[in-house]
Amino acid sequence: MIASIKAEWRKNRFRPAFLVSTGLIAGIVVLFYSAEWYQAAHPGGPREAVSILTLFPDQFVNNVMGAGFPLGAAMALVLGALIAGSEYSWGTLKTVFTQRPGRLSTLFGRVVVFQAWMGIMTLIIFAVGAGYSVVIASVQGHAISWPAAVDIAKGMGAIWLILAVNGSLGIALGALFRQSAAALGVGLIYVTVLQIIVVRFITSFNGGTYKWIADWFDGQNASALLQSFTSPAFGRSTPPAIGAEQAVLVLVAYLAFFLIASAALLRQRDVT
Amino acid sequence: MENTTVIETNGLTKRYGNGVLAVDSVEMSVRRGEVYGFLGPNGAGKTTTLRMLVGLIRPTSGMATVAGHAPGDPAGLAKIGSLVEAPGFYPYLSGRENLKVVADFAGIGHKRVPEVLDIVELTSRAGRKFGTYSTGMKQRLGVAAALLKDPELLILDEPTNGLDPQGMAEMRKLIKDIGQGNRTVLLSSHLLAEVEQICDRVGVISGGKLVTQSTVQELLGEEGVLVRAQPADRAYELLTGMFGPAAVSRQDGSIRLKTDPAGSVEINSRLVAAGIGVSELRPIERSLEEAFFQLTGEKQGS
Numbered sequence: 001m002i003a004s005i006k007a008e009w010r011k012n013r014f015r016p017a018f019l020v021s022t023g024l025i026a027g028i029v030v031l032f033y034s035a036e037w038y039q040a041a042h043p044g045g046p047r048e049a050v051s052i053l054t055l056f057p058d059q060f061v062n063n064v065m066g067a068g069f070p071l072g073a074a075m076a077l078v079l080g081a082l083i084a085g086s087e088y089s090w091g092t093l094k095t096v097f098t099q100r101p102g103r104l105s106t107l108f109g110r111v112v113v114f115q116a117w118m119g120i121m122t123l124i125i126f127a128v129g130a131g132y133s134v135v136i137a138s139v140q141g142h143a144i145s146w147p148a149a150v151d152i153a154k155g156m157g158a159i160w161l162i163l164a165v166n167g168s169l170g171i172a173l174g175a176l177f178r179q180s181a182a183a184l185g186v187g188l189i190y191v192t193v194l195q196i197i198v199v200r201f202i203t204s205f206n207g208g209t210y211k212w213i214a215d216w217f218d219g220q221n222a223s224a225l226l227q228s229f230t231s232p233a234f235g236r237s238t239p240p241a242i243g244a245e246q247a248v249l250v251l252v253a254y255l256a257f258f259l260i261a262s263a264a265l266l267r268q269r270d271v272t
Numbered sequence: 273m274e275n276t277t278v279i280e281t282n283g284l285t286k287r288y289g290n291g292v293l294a295v296d297s298v299e300m301s302v303r304r305g306e307v308y309g310f311l312g313p314n315g316a317g318k319t320t321t322l323r324m325l326v327g328l329i330r331p332t333s334g335m336a337t338v339a340g341h342a343p344g345d346p347a348g349l350a351k352i353g354s355l356v357e358a359p360g361f362y363p364y365l366s367g368r369e370n371l372k373v374v375a376d377f378a379g380i381g382h383k384r385v386p387e388v389l390d391i392v393e394l395t396s397r398a399g400r401k402f403g404t405y406s407t408g409m410k411q412r413l414g415v416a417a418a419l420l421k422d423p424e425l426l427i428l429d430e431p432t433n434g435l436d437p438q439g440m441a442e443m444r445k446l447i448k449d450i451g452q453g454n455r456t457v458l459l460s461s462h463l464l465a466e467v468e469q470i471c472d473r474v475g476v477i478s479g480g481k482l483v484t485q486s487t488v489q490e491l492l493g494e495e496g497v498l499v500r501a502q503p504a505d506r507a508y509e510l511l512t513g514m515f516g517p518a519a520v521s522r523q524d525g526s527i528r529l530k531t532d533p534a535g536s537v538e539i540n541s542r543l544v545a546a547g548i549g550v551s552e553l554r555p556i557e558r559s560l561e562e563a564f565f566q567l568t569g570e571k572q573g574s
Binding site for chain 1: 372
């Protein structure tokens with residue numbers, strides 16, 4: 001297993017898709033902060049006013065949580081689909097499977113390295129958010145204070161979990177379709193469109209009798225988990241219908257399911 | 273006693289979900305230290321068989337032992353180097369980095385990487401990304417990866433595919449060199465000349481069935497004697513009397529005898545003694561191509 005992790009790290013550490021995605025998500029955090037800062041400095045537009053207080057370091061965890069879903073989730077899904085699907089299109093799966101480690105050991109190494117990358121992306125999101133909030137506070141002459149370490153850790157854990165779940169969905173779809181293109185298409189449609197429509201339908205059907213079903217969708221739970229990170233500085237907010245604890249449990253269950261499905265597909269199917 | 277068989281299959285069969293019988297009860301035996309040619313036309317089942325031997329495909333029925341283990345067993349894979357179909361590597365990594373990745377997966381150090389790059393003469397281009405490699409360079413890198421584990425069994429599936437004539441000649445020489453000593457090479461090919469030049473023994477597969485398995489010499493061994501004589505009818509009668517009708521045939525004005533060429537002197541004496549003029553009498557050396565087409569039922573030049 002160590003050999004598989006070592007090999008997967010060697011092949012993925014400079015993988016353009018990972019480097020570009022990490023840069024992209026960092027850029028998006030910068031863009032978000034810039035837009036919010038501009039809006040806070042220039043109130044009166046059609047959007048609700050942004051309080052400058054929400055952009056200071058003590059609120060940065062609550063701010064960067066928005067990068068987790070659906071944007072971060074979609075990116076993680078793309079990367080998962082690529083890391084699994086491209087092994088088929090490049091013919092590298094047969095090269096890997098004819099070396100010493102078994103199929104499950106290979107998958108284990110891949111998952112460990114992939115989730116480590118999701119951790120790196122989470123760190124980047126938080127580092128960029130924290131850095132930009134320090135810049136804003138410095139420019140505004142506001143004292144710099146930080147959220148509690150436990151809140152930072154919880155926030156990072158939540159973002160990582162959302163990226164991990166969606167990335168694992170991408171890995172499972174890549175193994176299912178044995179290519180990245182179909183996995184990408186189906187996965188993105190599911191995360192960004194299909195799930196939302198289905199949830200809306202279920203929630204409104206028969207006066208909301210079956211809303212409990214909608215509460216088991218991964219997207220609903222990811223959103224609820226992110227919404228649990230809020231503070232009075234952001235003004236009025238409606239509490240999420242799903243508790244953070246339940247959201248974490250549901251997301252962990254999804255993570256396990258996607259990984260088990262990937263393992264079953266890789267173990268059972270022929271490599272043609 | 274040392275086991276002299278490196279690959280042994282018993283009734284190895286693969287039927288795909290769509291009902292296509294790709295490999296049908298193949299009984300193959302590859303001995304230690306030999307270069308074994310696995311010969312067959314495109315679509316005969318060569319690659320499917322090789323994929324089953326390295327554990328990429330599970331057989332529908334039958335079994336195989338490869339390097340003392342079941343196909344796909346990590347302990348067996350540790351002794352096998354393989355290049356099955358087109359070489360598969362990461363296009364964004366250099367040739368050298370790709371070999372390091374393969375070495376990591378194999379659980380071996382990187383010490384062999386420069387060695388195998390040297391063997392396939394790719395050292396000077398090892399720093400270039402795999403995606404920029406020519407077909408020939410890709411094939412060489414595939415062979416280099418197969419050699420990384422210093423395997424006792426090397427499985428190469430059409431390694432000269434896509435190479436220019438010079439590249440093919442170099443690859444054949446390389447495989448011949450690799451096959452020296454105690455290492456076993458299983459070489460799949462549809463190129464008859466390639467197999468004839470390189471291999472000690474041959475298995476011919478057609479329509480998923482292994483139609484024969486023998487040494488190249490044995491395969492070519494059904495030699496005979498070609499006779500041109502006048503009058504031809506009398507010569508035919510005499511030779512039929514000598515060897516029986518099943519061993520004598522007429523073709524393009526000549527008479528072909530299924531007999532040992534060593535008996536040519538006797539044939540000549542009998543013909544001359546009967547007053548028959550002999551204008552040509554020589555051994556027929558059947559080419560591997562002829563043997564192949566005869567065995568597979570394919571038509572030459574079709």
